[in-house]
Amino acid sequence: xxxxxxxxxxxxxxxxxxxxxxxxxxxxxxxxxxxxxxxxxxxxxxxxxxxxxxxxxxxxxxxxxxxxxxxxxxxxxxxxxxxxxxxxxxxxxxxxxxxxxxxxxxxxxxxxxxxxxxxxxxxxxxxxxxxxxxxxxxxxxxxxxxxxxxxxxxxxxxxxxxxxxxxxxxxxxxxxxxxxxxxxxxxxxxxxxxxxxxxxxxxxxxxxxxxxxxxxxxxxxxxxxxxxxxxxxxxxxxxxxxxxxxxxxxxxxxx
Amino acid sequence: xxxxxxxxxxxxxxxxxxxxxxxxxxxxxxxxxxxxxxxxxxxxxxxxxxxxxxxxxxxxxxxxxxxxxxxxxxxxxxxxxxxxxxxxxxxxxxxxxxxxxxxxxxxxxxxxxxxxxxxxxxxxxxxxxxxxxxxxxxxxxxxxxxxxxxxxxxxxxxxxxxxxxxxxxxxxxxxxxxxxxxxxxxxxxxxxxxxxxxxxxxxxxxxxxxxxxxxxxxxxxxxxxxxxxxxxxxxxxxxxxxxxxxxxxxxxxxxxxxxxxxxxxxxxxxxxxxxxxxxxxxxxxxxxxxxxxxxxxxxxxxxxxxxxxxxxxxxxxxxxxxxxxxxxxxxxxxxxxx
Numbered sequence: 001x002x003x004x005x006x007x008x009x010x011x012x013x014x015x016x017x018x019x020x021x022x023x024x025x026x027x028x029x030x031x032x033x034x035x036x037x038x039x040x041x042x043x044x045x046x047x048x049x050x051x052x053x054x055x056x057x058x059x060x061x062x063x064x065x066x067x068x069x070x071x072x073x074x075x076x077x078x079x080x081x082x083x084x085x086x087x088x089x090x091x092x093x094x095x096x097x098x099x100x101x102x103x104x105x106x107x108x109x110x111x112x113x114x115x116x117x118x119x120x121x122x123x124x125x126x127x128x129x130x131x132x133x134x135x136x137x138x139x140x141x142x143x144x145x146x147x148x149x150x151x152x153x154x155x156x157x158x159x160x161x162x163x164x165x166x167x168x169x170x171x172x173x174x175x176x177x178x179x180x181x182x183x184x185x186x187x188x189x190x191x192x193x194x195x196x197x198x199x200x201x202x203x204x205x206x207x208x209x210x211x212x213x214x215x216x217x218x219x220x221x222x223x224x225x226x227x228x229x230x231x232x233x234x235x236x237x238x239x240x241x242x243x244x245x246x247x248x249x250x251x252x253x254x255x
Numbered sequence: 256x257x258x259x260x261x262x263x264x265x266x267x268x269x270x271x272x273x274x275x276x277x278x279x280x281x282x283x284x285x286x287x288x289x290x291x292x293x294x295x296x297x298x299x300x301x302x303x304x305x306x307x308x309x310x311x312x313x314x315x316x317x318x319x320x321x322x323x324x325x326x327x328x329x330x331x332x333x334x335x336x337x338x339x340x341x342x343x344x345x346x347x348x349x350x351x352x353x354x355x356x357x358x359x360x361x362x363x364x365x366x367x368x369x370x371x372x373x374x375x376x377x378x379x380x381x382x383x384x385x386x387x388x389x390x391x392x393x394x395x396x397x398x399x400x401x402x403x404x405x406x407x408x409x410x411x412x413x414x415x416x417x418x419x420x421x422x423x424x425x426x427x428x429x430x431x432x433x434x435x436x437x438x439x440x441x442x443x444x445x446x447x448x449x450x451x452x453x454x455x456x457x458x459x460x461x462x463x464x465x466x467x468x469x470x471x472x473x474x475x476x477x478x479x480x481x482x483x484x485x486x487x488x489x490x491x492x493x494x495x496x497x498x499x500x501x502x503x504x505x506x507x508x509x510x511x512x513x514x515x516x517x518x519x520x521x522x523x524x525x526x527x528x529x530x531x532x533x534x535x536x537x538x539x540x541x542x543x544x545x546x547x548x549x550x551x552x553x554x555x556x557x558x559x560x561x562x563x564x565x566x567x568x569x570x571x572x573x574x575x576x577x578x579x580x581x582x583x584x585x586x587x588x589x590x591x592x593x
Contacts, residue, residue: 054452055451056448075451075456076448076451076452077451077454077455077456077457080451080452080453080454081454085452086452088448088449088452092446092448092449092452093445093446093449094441094442094444094445094446094449094450095445096441096444096445096509097438097441097442097445101438101441104435104438105438105439105442105450105453105455106453106454107435108435108438108439108453108454108455109453109454111435113434113435113436114436115431115436115463115467118430118431118434118435118436118437119427119428119430119431120427120430121430122429122430122433123430123433123434126434128435129433129434132435165449168449168453169452169453171453172453172454
């Protein structure tokens with residue numbers, strides 16, 4: 001077991017784009033099986049943290065320790081195989097595939113069949129194919145999209161596309177799930193459903209880390225909140241502690 | 256593969272069996288054999304372009320590699336046609352890895368540029384490396400391939416052989432599409448970032464499917480060499496690579512059936528146009544085969560404008576609305592909107 005029940009530790013994480021310092025020695029920890037939110041004004045570097053964690057960008061300096069293991073230099077697919085799932089701020093689904101097929105892609109790491117065997121044996125004779133399908137249906141049911149399984153993913157409304165992204169990320173059976181603004185563009189009813197879904201994800205013993213602008217959602221579901229501004233951590237604590245923090249208030253009100 | 260695709264296979268096999276009896280002439284059977292070679296290359300190209308979303312402008316080069324490997328290994332080294340074909344496929348795969356590894360690791364259409372250059376190089380080597388390839392004079396006396404001790408001497412025998420290869424190639428391709436590998440490829444086409452977040456090793460998959468499509472092209476080239484018994488650099492120029500891309504695009508990138516339909520249509524088009532030459536002559540227009548390229552261009556333009564998803568998607572949509580109209584007529588209310 002990794003030390004102190006911290007699934008993820010960021011140590012003096014620094015990212016520089018040209019002359020712009022996007023992350024300035026950011027350090028914080030994410031407790032196992034918690035919901036941790038990262039908030040902050042636009043351009044604070046929240047999405048950069050996610051892109052570093054999931055391997056799309058490499059840090060300039062600093063360390064990212066996940067389960068006592070460095071994530072430094074790993075490719076996105078490798079990070080997925082370590083049990084880190086993610087969704088994207090601008091929904092990234094596979095629009096030409098059906099909703100179910102989208103989730104079946106998420107079962108990629110949990111299946112083995114190679115190209116030669118796939119080519120020779122038709123899919124209805126491959127037991128693995130049936131299992132992938134059943135697992136994907138279960139993930140779809142978890143987010144409540146099983147009724148839309150056979151529709152093309154591109155024709156879903158935005159709220160459902162966000163749910164689909166989560167179903168696909170859950171299909172890799174992650175231990176840590178990174179949600180990048182899951183409620184953006186959703187109406188209030190959909191946002192409430194999203195909050196309930198995130199709570200159910202935690203009940204499945206998955207640690208959730210989310211970047212979100214909807215403060216009501218953040219304060220309601222988070223165990224811990226980290227506040228960033230200009231690439232630095234300015235506050236960290238329970239939702240109540242953060243709300244009363246003077247520096248946070250001035251960052252948001254622009255004093 | 257879905258139920259509809261099995262119906263497609265039945266139709267294809269039925270057409271393959273019936274066609275020789277309809278055309279009833281060795282020349283046209285020969286045309287259909289050439290169509291089979293194009294179909295095979297286009298199936299591989301469709302896996303690469305339509306499913307993985309990568310463009311190769313140099314597949315003619317892989318056809319040349321298969322054809323020359325078969326031609327040279329059988330005539331100069333005395334290898335059996337089957338072994339030579341396997342060696343050609345292996346060589347094409349190896350070269351695809353060499354071309355693909357540096358280009359496919361990058362995002363964007365670097366593969367298109369690299370393969371275009373590669374196709375020119377292969378064509379130049381075929382023309383200029385006289386000691387190896389025979390230069391413009393080509394390779395003569397390539398044997399026919401045999402099957403279980405039977406030789407495939409007549410056009411009609413080779414026709415069935417070549418189309419069997421197409422059916423097998425199509426079957427393998429459909430099985431790959433309908434697997435975790437195929438879904439990984441389609442995911443790359445949809446969103447490369449999301450595919451890798453789902454654990455798909457995108458650069459490895461792109462390189463593998465590129466190598467696979469090179470193998471399809473190479474086998475098609477070998478079958479061509481064993482059919483015509485003589486090869487020279489002529490048919491393997493860059494324009495042939497472009498024509499293959501056109502075939503896939505006209506038929507419809509997004510579906511393997513589109514590749515088959517596009518390859519079939521554009522392979523038969525010169526013959527159809529030569530039929531049209533006589534009536535055109537009667538009204539005072541002289542049609543020359545040189546004009547074919549204009550017709551190709553026009554067809555591509557019209558398809559891109561009006562059926563951007565390709566002929567197959569257009570046909571499928573047409574059949575669907577015809578079927579809906581038919582159902583309405585059965586109910587006796589053809590003009591009522593539902």
